[in-house]
Amino acid sequence: MRINPIRIQLLLMILLFLGCAGQPIKGVDQGPNPLRGMVHERFSRPISDPSIFVWLNRSDLHLDAHDQQLECEILHELVNIEVKDWKSAVDRLWETNREFRKMVSDEGNWDGYEYPLAEIYYLLSAVQPSSWEKDTAEKLYQQHLKQVQPNELTGYALHFYIQALLLNGKIETAIPFLPRLGQFKPADYFLDDLAYALSCSLSVKDTEHSLKILELILETGITDHPDKVDQIMCALLPDLNQAGIIEQVVQALSSFVDQHSVDNEYQFVPLMQEYYRAFIISKRQPNRVTVQIQVILASKKDAFVDHRLVGIIESLNSDLNFRGFRLLENRHFQLMKKESGRMPIPNGYRLTVKPVELSEYDSKMNVAIHKGGNCVFNTLVKTLDDGVTVIGGPKIDDGMILLRIKTDFYSKGV
Numbered sequence: 001m002r003i004n005p006i007r008i009q010l011l012l013m014i015l016l017f018l019g020c021a022g023q024p025i026k027g028v029d030q031g032p033n034p035l036r037g038m039v040h041e042r043f044s045r046p047i048s049d050p051s052i053f054v055w056l057n058r059s060d061l062h063l064d065a066h067d068q069q070l071e072c073e074i075l076h077e078l079v080n081i082e083v084k085d086w087k088s089a090v091d092r093l094w095e096t097n098r099e100f101r102k103m104v105s106d107e108g109n110w111d112g113y114e115y116p117l118a119e120i121y122y123l124l125s126a127v128q129p130s131s132w133e134k135d136t137a138e139k140l141y142q143q144h145l146k147q148v149q150p151n152e153l154t155g156y157a158l159h160f161y162i163q164a165l166l167l168n169g170k171i172e173t174a175i176p177f178l179p180r181l182g183q184f185k186p187a188d189y190f191l192d193d194l195a196y197a198l199s200c201s202l203s204v205k206d207t208e209h210s211l212k213i214l215e216l217i218l219e220t221g222i223t224d225h226p227d228k229v230d231q232i233m234c235a236l237l238p239d240l241n242q243a244g245i246i247e248q249v250v251q252a253l254s255s256f257v258d259q260h261s262v263d264n265e266y267q268f269v270p271l272m273q274e275y276y277r278a279f280i281i282s283k284r285q286p287n288r289v290t291v292q293i294q295v296i297l298a299s300k301k302d303a304f305v306d307h308r309l310v311g312i313i314e315s316l317n318s319d320l321n322f323r324g325f326r327l328l329e330n331r332h333f334q335l336m337k338k339e340s341g342r343m344p345i346p347n348g349y350r351l352t353v354k355p356v357e358l359s360e361y362d363s364k365m366n367v368a369i370h371k372g373g374n375c376v377f378n379t380l381v382k383t384l385d386d387g388v389t390v391i392g393g394p395k396i397d398d399g400m401i402l403l404r405i406k407t408d409f410y411s412k413g414v
Contacts, residue, residue: 035071036115036155039184043163043196046081047156053079070099070116074123075156087127104136110144114152117144118161125164137164150180158184162193166200171209178216188228191221195232202243210245211252218256226266233268241275250276281360288336289355289363292406295329295345298322299399316390316402324399345401348372349394353405361385363407369393383407 040049047053056076077089093100102108103120110117117140124137145161153161158181165174178197182190194217201210214236221229240249250272296309296316302324309316309325316325333341333353340354350370357364362384369377376394383389386408393401 033068034155035068035075035157037184038186039155039159040186040189041156041159042189043159043166043193047075047079066099067113067116070097070113071119071157073097074100074116074119078119078123083126083128086123087133090123090127090133093123104140106139106143114145114148115157118148118153118157118164121145122160122164122167125167137168141168150177153177153180155184162197166197169200169204171197171201171204171206175209175212178213182220187221187225191217191225191228191232194220195236198236199239202239205243207243207245207248210240210243211248214240214249215252218253222256230266230268233266234271237268237271237275241279246272246275246279287358288334288339288409289358290408291333291335291341291353291355291365292404292408293329293331293333293341293343293351293353294327294404294406295343295351296402296404297326297328297346297396297399298402299324299326299397301398302326312404316404322399325402328401345369345393347394347396349376349401351393351403356380358409362387363409365405365407367391367403367405381405385409 034052034055040051041047052075056072056079074093077093081089094104099116100120103110103113103117104124121137121140124133124140127133141164148161150158158177162174162177162181165171165177174197178194181193185193194213198210198213198217201213217229217232221232237246240246253272256269296306298316300322304324304326306325306327308327308330316322328346329343331341331343335341335353335355337355337358340352342350342352345351348371352366352368352370354366354368355363356366362382365381365383367377367379367381368375379391381389381391383405384407386406388404388406391403391405393403395401
């Protein structure tokens with residue numbers, strides 16, 4: 001049979017046309033899968049790398065490996081997606097992708113599907129507000145991902161898996177995966193991710209692993225990206241201070257601080273030291289004060305002197321020219337800041353004392369006297385630690401009520 005060369009050319013053109021029209025030709029080399037390589041994305045954001053968007057939308061894209069094909073379909077939903085649309089993305093995958101439904105429903109054997117499983121775990125964990133998604137994500141983790149090791153994931157799967165761990169408060173589990181992620185990210189992206197991881201760790205009050213992430217930030221960038229590290233540290237220090245771990249931070253970074261505290265190379269070093277100095281001062285602040293109040297009747301006619309007042313008469317009579325002193329009440333209060341102590345004094349009066357400021361060396365005390373619902377006396381008294389203040393109160397007959405107030409800081413430290 002004679003072969004017609006024109007027919008052969010027409011056949012080739014038809015095949016070429018079908019390929020260009022988007023019909024996949026099985027076996028065509030797609031090149032390296034960029035989803036398994038470097039990731040130019042930051043945590044807590046949708047996929048925005050234009051090259052990934054182009055690759056996911058290639059008309060001739062066809063991957064023989066089912067796990068890679070499923071990964072493409074999952075990540076296609078995460079391109080430039082907004083948080084409010086994550087639930088819709090889950091719903092679309094459920095409705096259109098049979099493998100996704102079976103994975104989420106835990107039907108079948110999914111060995112070798114760690115990459116799409118990791119990304120589904122993230123997608124379910126990120127849905128807000130969550131209904132069944134959070135519980136399903138945890139079930140997926142326990143049954144399929146709990147034993148995954150850092151060297152078993154790369155690229156986008158690693159990127160999203162770590163985020164899912166952080167979102168679910170699994171900080172300790174995420175820590176070994178972070179250095180691995182550094183191999184698949186440019187340094188500035190990776191440093192931002194570490195800062196995000198630290199914030200997640202602080203939010204669950206995980207001090208131990210927060211310090212490890214902090215050390216990793218310095219180890220990663222201090223040599224080649226000092227300005228970036230300085231910027232990140234300055235931004236993180238208020239949160240570290242708010243979390244109450246600034247002392248542990250200073251201890252963990254002591255060698256670095258010793259090396260860089262003299263020069264002005266890093267702005268975060270003096271800022272950290274400033275927070276630490278404030279912390280040390282706050283540790284010395286009293287958290288309560290013991291207030292002794294002696295109610296004394298001072299008289300100009302009666303020369304009687306109460307034996308319990310011997311030794312303090314001179315301080316009572318400096319400028320008032322009283323002859324007699326009688327102790328009517330002697331009370332002790334242990335008061336927190338802005339906590340009130342109350343006691344009756346003669347002739348239907350009531351005394352209220354309240355610390356309004358406490359410092360390492362002194363305190364300010366509000367002293368008020370009421371009678372019949374009316375305030376007849378109100379003053380602010382500054383007293384020293386272990387100091388004494390005498391206040392003249394209401395007049396009674398030929399004398400006056402004296403209030404002798406002694407303060408002792410009850411507890412130093414926090």
